[in-house]
Amino acid sequence: MILLQDVRNGKINPWLDAGFARGGLQVVGGIIWLDWHDEFDPVPHLDQIVGHTQLNIPEEKTTLDSRNYCMDTGNKHIGILEDGVFTWKKIL
Secondary structure (H helix, E strand, C coil): CHHHHHHHCCCCCCCCCCEHHHCCCECCCCCCCCCCCCCCCCECCECEEECCCCCCCCEEEECCCCEEEECCCCCCEEEEEECCEEEEEECC
């Protein structure tokens, strides 16, 4: 995989770079830098659970064919995936 080769060789790879929203040089951030509010776009037919954008409570972005959640609340919530249904709960 090219990504792993780049990492091993100390090369920059756009899949791992920050986007403009996070002070980087990419138009959109890579898989560990993507900003939920400014850069995340749902992928058709793919449900996603993501983090790396600090929130007070989990947020959802739903389209006709995908449901997407950002769960980065500083360990204040947990996500539960059971029988294909995703829910979240606040940790007391």
